[in-house]
Amino acid sequence: MTPPAQIPQASGTLGVLLVGLGAVATTTIAGVFAIRKGLALPIGSLTQMGTIRLGKRSEGRSPKIKEFVPLAHLNDIVFGGWDIFEEDCYAAARTAGVLEGAQLDVIRDELEAIRPMPAVFDQRYVKRLDGPNVKKGRNKRDLAEQVIADIRAFKARHGCDRLVMIWTGSTEVYMKETAVHQSVASFEKALEQSDDAIPSSMVYAYAAISEGIPFANAAPNLTADVPAMLELAARTKAPLAGNDMKTGQTLIKTIIAPGLKARLLGVRGWYSTNILGNRDGEVLDDPESFKTKEESKKSALDYIFQPQLYPDLYKDLCHVVRINYYPPRGDNKEGWDNIDLVGWLGYPMQLKINFLCRDSILAAPIVLDSALFLDLAKRAGMSGIQEWLSFYFKAPMHAPEVYPEHDLFIQLMKLKNTLRYMQGEELITHLGREYYD
Numbered sequence: 001m002t003p004p005a006q007i008p009q010a011s012g013t014l015g016v017l018l019v020g021l022g023a024v025a026t027t028t029i030a031g032v033f034a035i036r037k038g039l040a041l042p043i044g045s046l047t048q049m050g051t052i053r054l055g056k057r058s059e060g061r062s063p064k065i066k067e068f069v070p071l072a073h074l075n076d077i078v079f080g081g082w083d084i085f086e087e088d089c090y091a092a093a094r095t096a097g098v099l100e101g102a103q104l105d106v107i108r109d110e111l112e113a114i115r116p117m118p119a120v121f122d123q124r125y126v127k128r129l130d131g132p133n134v135k136k137g138r139n140k141r142d143l144a145e146q147v148i149a150d151i152r153a154f155k156a157r158h159g160c161d162r163l164v165m166i167w168t169g170s171t172e173v174y175m176k177e178t179a180v181h182q183s184v185a186s187f188e189k190a191l192e193q194s195d196d197a198i199p200s201s202m203v204y205a206y207a208a209i210s211e212g213i214p215f216a217n218a219a220p221n222l223t224a225d226v227p228a229m230l231e232l233a234a235r236t237k238a239p240l241a242g243n244d245m246k247t248g249q250t251l252i253k254t255i256i257a258p259g260l261k262a263r264l265l266g267v268r269g270w271y272s273t274n275i276l277g278n279r280d281g282e283v284l285d286d287p288e289s290f291k292t293k294e295e296s297k298k299s300a301l302d303y304i305f306q307p308q309l310y311p312d313l314y315k316d317l318c319h320v321v322r323i324n325y326y327p328p329r330g331d332n333k334e335g336w337d338n339i340d341l342v343g344w345l346g347y348p349m350q351l352k353i354n355f356l357c358r359d360s361i362l363a364a365p366i367v368l369d370s371a372l373f374l375d376l377a378k379r380a381g382m383s384g385i386q387e388w389l390s391f392y393f394k395a396p397m398h399a400p401e402v403y404p405e406h407d408l409f410i411q412l413m414k415l416k417n418t419l420r421y422m423q424g425e426e427l428i429t430h431l432g433r434e435y436y437d
């Protein structure tokens with residue numbers, strides 16, 4: 001493994017393009033504006049608050065991550081995006097109701113200046129939504145070209161040196177990979193024919209990746225995680241990450257489950273339920289969008305527990321996930337988990353978790369970190385799937401020959417070792433024999 005050559009500095013402006021300017025996107029944007037003004041702290045963001053140990057524990061070297069690797073500075077970011085609604089970011093943040101009005105008013109001018117570009121949207125893929133700010137085109141290829149034109153115009157207007165794109169749009173209906181998604185050639189033919197196998201999110205991903213722009217999918221829909229997009233990304237050297245940000249219940253799941261597994265405690269059942277009242281909850285109330293989310297949420301436990309290696313502990317685990325749309329709670333999701341455990345000699349125990357979280361407050365730092373790390377990956381010449389960013393996702397993208405890594409602590413180690421590798425620092429194995437020899 002040869003470490004990458006010196007990574008170019010993050011000089012100039014980074015354009016962060018968000019597809020879907022809803023609760024998550026506006027909380028991210030408003031948060032960055034407030035943090036830039038020194039009005040709030042970037043809590044939850046590894047790029048802004050995290051440190052990284054270098055060398056031996058005895059050396060006392062633990063710089064901040066943002067001082068160790070050349071990340072774009074928050075002052076150098078400009079935001080843009082698309083939405084099917086015409087509201088500017090201030091109005092959209094008000095509608096989302098995540099941040100307090102007084103906090104938004106301080107940054108109102110900057111938020112109002114961000115107006116959504118007309119979206120590529122087809123209600124077949126998000127059944128519960130419809131809006132007026134939508135592009136018209138001859139076919140899906142024409143729509144992709146319009147998005148490329150938007151990207152180039154945004155870049156020129158804001159004098160951006162680099163761009164990243166993140167899908168923060170609604171969860172689309174459940175779709176499976178088909179022949180259309182197998183190669184760039186078949187995908188481009190299908191774009192011409194406006195094939196149903198190409199949802200709106202794929203049109204944006206295709207546009208970004210064609211331009212060599214890093215792309216992340218913050219939602220669970222089938223978007224960039226298909227062979228055609230990987231082939232395109234290899235050609236244009238675009239880094240990719242996704243899918244579905246690991247925020248509330250799944251974050252807790254991937255914190256608790258590795259702990260139980262580490263102590264070889266068995267698990268017979270894990271019942272998870274949520275109430276959620278924001279627009280995301282409304283979209284997920286549609287069974288086809290919920291199916292996409294359910295698949296993404298359910299995969300983590302199987303990979304963490306490895307029932308094929310530990311059949312006595314996890315073979316017949318009953319894992320149930322429910323989400324109920326309950327408007328009074330807005331963005332303040334409440335999740336309950338009941339875990340049926342088994343200990344020494346098979347004696348049963350129970351663990352109950354009640355997480356009163358705030359969905360977009362947990363998601364915003366992930367959007368920011370993904371944007372900054374993808375931009376770093378691009379400058380480091382790392383294209384295609386960025387497995388080291390699995391840390392942020394519920395259904396992490398991975399090479400076909402390996403299983404995805406879901407354990408949060410392994411994911412963090414992988415992320416930090418990737419940063420050490422990028423900067424030519426020794427990787428940390430945690431062996432630690434040298435302190436005792």
Ligand SMILES: NC(=O)c1ccc[n+]([C@@H]2O[C@H](COP(=O)([O-])OP(=O)(O)OC[C@H]3O[C@@H](n4cnc5c(N)ncnc54)[C@H](O)[C@@H]3O)[C@@H](O)[C@H]2O)c1
Nearest residue numbers: 020022023024083119169170171200219245247279280359
């Ligand atoms: N908040 C979290 O903790 C979290 C965690 C993981 C994943 N997600 C996912 O992130 C996404 C965004 O969540 P949110 O709470 O901001 O939802 P939201 O409904 O507030 O925002 C989504 C926005 O996307 C827009 N949109 C839908 N289709 C579009 C298209 N084709 N083009 C442009 N805009 C489009 C909608 O109009 C809406 O404004 C959802 O898919 C959600 O499942 C959220």
